[in-house]
Amino acid sequence: MSSALLFGIFTILLLINLPIALAIIFATLVTMLATIDSLPALTTIAQRLAAGIDSFALLAIPFFIVSGYLMGQGGIAARLIAFAKVLVGRLPGGLAFVNVISCALFGSISGSAVAATSAIGGFMIPAMKKEGYDKPFSTAVTVTAATTGMLIPPSNILIIYSLASGGVSIAALFIAGYLPGLLVTLLLIAASAMYVRKQGIKPLASDQIEDFWPALFGAIPSLMLIVLIIGGIIGGLFTPTEAGAIAVLYSLILSLVFYKQLKVEDLYPLLLKAVNTTAIVMLLIGASSAMSWMMSYESIPQTLSETLLDLSDNPLVILLIINLTLLLIGTFMDMTPAVLIFTPIFLPVAESLGISPLHFGIMMILNLSIGLCTPPVGSVLFVGCSIGKVNISEIIKPILPLYAAMIAALVLVTMFPAISEFLPQLLDLI
Numbered sequence: 001m002s003s004a005l006l007f008g009i010f011t012i013l014l015l016i017n018l019p020i021a022l023a024i025i026f027a028t029l030v031t032m033l034a035t036i037d038s039l040p041a042l043t044t045i046a047q048r049l050a051a052g053i054d055s056f057a058l059l060a061i062p063f064f065i066v067s068g069y070l071m072g073q074g075g076i077a078a079r080l081i082a083f084a085k086v087l088v089g090r091l092p093g094g095l096a097f098v099n100v101i102s103c104a105l106f107g108s109i110s111g112s113a114v115a116a117t118s119a120i121g122g123f124m125i126p127a128m129k130k131e132g133y134d135k136p137f138s139t140a141v142t143v144t145a146a147t148t149g150m151l152i153p154p155s156n157i158l159i160i161y162s163l164a165s166g167g168v169s170i171a172a173l174f175i176a177g178y179l180p181g182l183l184v185t186l187l188l189i190a191a192s193a194m195y196v197r198k199q200g201i202k203p204l205a206s207d208q209i210e211d212f213w214p215a216l217f218g219a220i221p222s223l224m225l226i227v228l229i230i231g232g233i234i235g236g237l238f239t240p241t242e243a244g245a246i247a248v249l250y251s252l253i254l255s256l257v258f259y260k261q262l263k264v265e266d267l268y269p270l271l272l273k274a275v276n277t278t279a280i281v282m283l284l285i286g287a288s289s290a291m292s293w294m295m296s297y298e299s300i301p302q303t304l305s306e307t308l309l310d311l312s313d314n315p316l317v318i319l320l321i322i323n324l325t326l327l328l329i330g331t332f333m334d335m336t337p338a339v340l341i342f343t344p345i346f347l348p349v350a351e352s353l354g355i356s357p358l359h360f361g362i363m364m365i366l367n368l369s370i371g372l373c374t375p376p377v378g379s380v381l382f383v384g385c386s387i388g389k390v391n392i393s394e395i396i397k398p399i400l401p402l403y404a405a406m407i408a409a410l411v412l413v414t415m416f417p418a419i420s421e422f423l424p425q426l427l428d429l430i
Helices: 002-015 020-035 038-052 056-073 076-088 094-110 113-130 135-150 156-164 170-176 178-199 209-234 240-258 264-297 300-311 315-330 335-352 357-371 379-388 392-415 418-426
Strands: none
Touching (some): 002 020, 002 264, 002 300, 020 264, 056 076, 056 264, 076 113, 076 209, 076 240, 113 135, 135 392, 156 170, 156 335, 170 178, 170 357, 178 357, 264 300, 264 335, 300 335, 335 357, 357 418
16 A cells, blocks of 8 residues: 555656656555554655765766757767768768767766766757758757766766665776667668668768867867776776766866867856756656665565566566566656666666576666656757757657667666676776
């Protein structure tokens, strides 16, 4: 009864468009009041809201959010696009490939799918239209490619999964995301190539080989941020939280001094946006922590685990059920609360079948990344449609083969744990 009350109220509040953090808090509070006395209930939810964000590791999130905004406005996106252009721009359908690679590069630096959509889409969608690509396809490419930043580090959502899973190494998660992120990127390029071939779009004629070195030298300072952060974490020079602070400092120097695309007076509105984003994320984390406590109090994860294990003891069958459930959840719930709420439910099931928390985490993030570009509440989808000035109904047809590419990547990552675990094992992180 408690689980039905909790999820029933939560679903109703979502359907009436209450902000998801408030929906989680109210659903949890009502369930607590129906289960325990009012004073302990009110005290517990307040404690869980505070305790949920009382973590040193979570300090990395505001740092990476600030660095992401700095990168978006500091000229880094333009340099990455120029570099991707000289790499693949002359191939048939090259501009679509440039879009995918630029989103992957920028996402890997900023750690934000929305930031990648805004920064890359604002430039690439008009450029693709100019070269004969239709706007719905250009927008669909940007929207789906931007989600690769959820897998390729540094990624805020991987930090949140580490918290929700009870302490999976953030460094191991960061390294584990590289091969799955690369796999998604390659499959999106393949799907784009098939579309472009049908449309008969010609490659760019203006990209010359002599443009390569200026584009490379322009992009190297931006790409060095990846080496600095990941190399420092793997080498034990600093923690992920300290890496976030270094990313802010490096991005600030790059934007203000090196590229000179940002002025000191631009910092206040930029920091204000970062504070707003951080506040939303932290409220979601605190609220989800309270709901997770309520679910544990009512033994909901254990009950669901037993139910799933009664259905089958085959790991692939259980992972198929979990994946289908998460794909459904991703269509109406943002990634952060989904990870925080459903990791404690599904991870024990996966572990009981011998599936590592590292592999499960990468699979879960890849799965929920698809939800970011899926109606009705896909945040990246709506940002992309706004930038591309297209309706969601127009984007459905061109985005379907890109969805298929992402689902194919999900199937491969699910079936072959080595895709996630090979690099961490090679570097002795697990």
